[in-house]
Amino acid sequence: MSTNFIGKKSAAAGGWGALKSCGKRLMQSGSPLAGARTLLKANQPDGFDCPGCAWGDPEHGSSFEFCENGVKAVSWEATEKRATPAFFAAHTVSELRKQSDYELELNGRLTHPMRYDASSDRYLPVSWDEAFSEIGATLQGLGDPNRAEFYTSGRASNEAAYLYQLFVRLYGTNNFPDCSNMCHEASGVALRQAIGVGKGTVLLEDFEKADAIFVLGQNPGTNHPRMLGDLKRAAMRGARIAVFNPVREKGLERFSDPQDKVEMIRGGSKTIASHYYQPRLGGDMAAVRGMAKVVFAAEDAAIAAGKPSVLDHPFIAEHCHGFESYRAAVEATAWDEIEDQSGLSRAQIEEAAAIYMGAESVICTWAMGVTQHRHSVATIREITNFMLLRGNIGRPGAGLCPVRGHSNVQGDRTVGINEKPAPAFLDALEQEFGVPMPRANGHNVLAAIGAMLDGTAQAFIGLGGNFARATPDSALVEKALQGLKLTVHIATKPNHGHLMPGEKSFLLPCLGRTEMDVNASGASQLVSVEDSMSMVHGSGGINRPASPHLLSEVAIIAGIAQATLGSATVDWAALGQSNDRIRDLIERTIPGFEDYNKRLRKPRGFHLRNSAAHREWNTPAAKATFSSGPLPEETVHQEASKTGNRFALQTFRSHDQYNTTVYGLDDRYRGVYGERQVIFIHPDDLAALKAEAGDRVDVVGEHGDGVSRIAKNFRFVPYDIPRGSIAGYYPELNVLVPLGSAGEESDTPTSKSVMVSFRPRNVSAAAA
Known part of the structure; x- marks a missing residue:
């Protein structure tokens, strides 16, 4: 490790530092020219979706729409380094555990299906047929389908996720722990309660029309850098951007766009945040309630002075439920409590509220700084309350925008990866396939870990991701995985989760997003993903696969399903060779996917209709619903x-x-x-x-x-x-x-x- 661990910070996000970092990553990939050619097809209508973040692509397109983290994600996947059977023969699992996360994945792409051999403490090659047969036999032998856990990463495509949920439900369980359980679950829960749909209500074009943008608990410079370009353009046309983040983040202060030639030549940068507030950890709800308190005071003052109302009363009357109870809760919250919990002064909160009241159209966007607290659902309900006060949902330049992480974490949920499936979705599956679906709720991530620890669960299959390192209480999770009868990891590179084998353990290498997927008949396959703005678009890899032994995620799922269930209900082999057929099934069982295959092949894909964005509220009250709970007793x-x-x-x-x-x-x-x-x-x-x-x-x-x-x-x-x-x-x-x-x-x-x-x-x- 370097002894000089503290050095100069970047003066701005992006800029030459981003370009240097891109060059460094491309050089590390082993083939910088091939990597650069690959990047030209990232986020393009005739190319592949970046395997990084879920930020939306512009409707008008771009000749070079990618960012620094996109370069890292692509070069990481397209590396020429290989973790071959010879690599695993040279290293025991115990030896590999000593490598850091960084060192382990530097070993490169997995090239062959592998099976753990306890006697030698090594992974050894296994044929695909043998792997599928042993996995299927083990799942059949568990006795109860609820003894297996089926994890999904947000990197999985819509087609892979749909086929996965179909296999698992036909197997007999709703045990779907997934990455959403660890990041934006609170967003989905809160938004469904408040507006009837668990997704954001904005399109990317709304950022071009907003007068103010509130950014809570997120760091776009690191997590979704392309968002900085949209924030920068909003700031340049005069929109005010109010940031609430405990940590000073460079990307939210200044940004130098690497795709802006003049700015790069001059060494310039643009201010992003017009106002930057640093609440204490967990203090966002108190800060938002304080702003609402200011809005109500301004409303009273305006009415008393005979001036126009601050609130959007027609919108509240027609579209909202529970307003009076919410106002009473706000009025009952003392300023001392708000200031102590938020860590902000009353003057700061009044300043932020003035930005809100002075804007015709407001977007509020947030990420995991808001969603990973005990009171996260209540916080997002409070954010929604605040936006409802002036009708900032369901019109241009305004709305709610939870920003997801992985590129298809939202799409996975849309196509059925959910431990609490909607009855209507299960009804549609039953009608399509003619067999009953499991109705009891399954396990989320924390419940799955608990079931593994107490012996209730005996098998784990991971569709991508690094479950062992993404989850909390690392030591307990390692113990949980190693106590299982079966662990299966569908992956592109080795990671620490693979080094915690159960009694039987398999590594099944899959194609990456950048690689061509050609089926047995020679047809090239497209996959699809859904971004944070509910845009669904196609993705077709352009690189040769890292190994001739790789299979697509879809083909791997179909192979396991065939070995476990047989083909009496579903022709798994046919689905494993045709993503078009899977999309036909999605179209017939999930609303919004009409003409899926046709619309997917249009540039930029298509938008899944969001009822709340049209002011249609699928809530019990058939209206957007205010919440009126108190602030947390103590953060x-x-x-x-x-x-x-x-x-x-x-x-x-x-x-x-x-x-x-x-x-x-x-x-x-x-x-x-x-x-x-x-x-x-x-x-x-x-x-x-x-x-x-x-x-x-x-x-x-x-x-x-x-x-x-x-x-x-x-x-x-x-x-x-x-x-x-x-x-x-x-x-x-x-x-x-x-x-x-x-x-x-x-x-x-x-x-x-x-x-x-x-x-x-x-x-x-x-x-x-």
């Missing part, structure tokens, strides 16, 4: 502030990673280089601890459940973050996130509000 930040050595921790990504995939060890936006085991902390908190920058500590979980959780050997990095709040990278800090702490109604791990303390490193601790 983790408030609880931690009662003692001298306890802090509220949030985990987040470095700039050189995407979810659990670590591309490198630098975070140039935060000035950290060559190291990931760091804790960002306010300088005054550091002084109060009698510590200095660079001091090393163990971070100790303080959940109070008797479980020892320790993240060892982390460096302090002074940073602009509220006192009492600290931050650091996952997956390294996931060991501190307790399984027993989850969002109310969402059951999402509370990775943004973890109670911790510090233990100085000493000789004995350093040796541990």
Whole structure:
């Protein structure tokens, strides 16, 4: 590791730093020219969808629509490095566990199906037919389908996800733990309650029309950089952008667009945030309620002075339910409570509310800084309340915009990956296939881990992702996976989840998004994905597969399904060779996909109609519904502030990673280089601890459940973050996130509000 781990921060997001990073990643791929040619087809009508984030593509298109993280995602997948059978023969699983997440995935693409051999502690080659046969026999032998868990990553295509859910439901269970359970579950739950649909209501064009954009709990510069271009253009035409984020993030302050030639030549950049507020961890709900309190006061003052109303009364009267109860809840919330919980002053909140009231059309956008707390559902309901006050849902330039992570996490849910399936969807499946579907709710991520730990579950199949490193309580999850009869991972590269084998364990290598998928008859296949704006578009790989032994995700699922269930109900072999046939099934069983195959082949695809965007409310009251609950009794930040050595921790990504995939060890936006085991902390908190920058500590979980959780050997990095709040990278800090702490109604791990303390490193601790 570098001893000079603190260095110069980027002056702005993007710019020459982004281009240098792109060049570095392309060189590391082993074939920079081929990588550059591949990138020219990223997010193009005749190319492939970027395997990175779910930010929307512009309707008008672009000759070169990609970003720094897109380059990293593409070069990571298109690398010439290979993890062949010879690689696995040279390394035991125990040896591979010693590699970091970064080092392990640097070994390259998986090339052959592999089966774990316990006697040699190695993965050995296995034929596809043998793998399918053994997996099918094991699933058949479990006795109860509910003893198997079927995980899905947001990188899976619509076609793979639909076929997966069909196989699993015909097998007999709704056990679908998926990545949504760990990120935006609260968004889906809250929005369905409030507006009747669990998705955002805006299109990308709305960012061109908004007068104000509120950005809560997200870091686009790292997580979805193309969003910065839209925010920059909004700022340049005069829209005000109010950011609420505990951590000062460079991308939300200034942005230099690498695709703006003049800006790059001149070395310039543009301001993104017109106003930047730093609430305490978990304080967003209080901040939004405070703004609503200001709006109500302004309404009263306007009426008393005979001026136009601040609220949109016609909209509220026609389209909303529960307004009076909400107003009463706001009026009953004291300013002292709002200021203490939010960490913002009344003056700051009044300033932010003035931005809202001064804008004709407002967009509110958020991500996991909002969704990973105990009270996340209540917070998103509060955000929706706030937007309803002035009718900012269902008209141009206004609306709600949860920003998803992986490129198809939203699409997976649309096509049926849900442990709580809608009865209408199950009815449609039963009508199509003529057999009953399981009706009982299945397991989400936390329930699946619990079932594995107590022995209820005995099998795990992962469709992409890195379940072991994405989930909380890392040590318990490792124990859970290794106690199973069967673990199966459908993947492109080795990761740590593969090194926790059950009694039987298989690695099944699949095609990546950038690679051509040609079926047995020689036909090229398209897959489809849905972005955060509900646009569905096609994706066709252009590169030769990393190995002739790779199969598509669809073909792998069909092979397992055939071996498990046979072909009496479904011709799995035919579906495994034709994505068009799968899309025909989607069209017949899911509303909104009419003429799916035809519309998919149009440039930019098509939009799935959002009823709330048309002011049609599929709620019990048939109206948009205000919530009127109180603020949380106490946030983790408030609880931690009662003692001298306890802090509220949030985990987040470095700039050189995407979810659990670590591309490198630098975070140039935060000035950290060559190291990931760091804790960002306010300088005054550091002084109060009698510590200095660079001091090393163990971070100790303080959940109070008797479980020892320790993240060892982390460096302090002074940073602009509220006192009492600290931050650091996952997956390294996931060991501190307790399984027993989850969002109310969402059951999402509370990775943004973890109670911790510090233990100085000493000789004995350093040796541990």
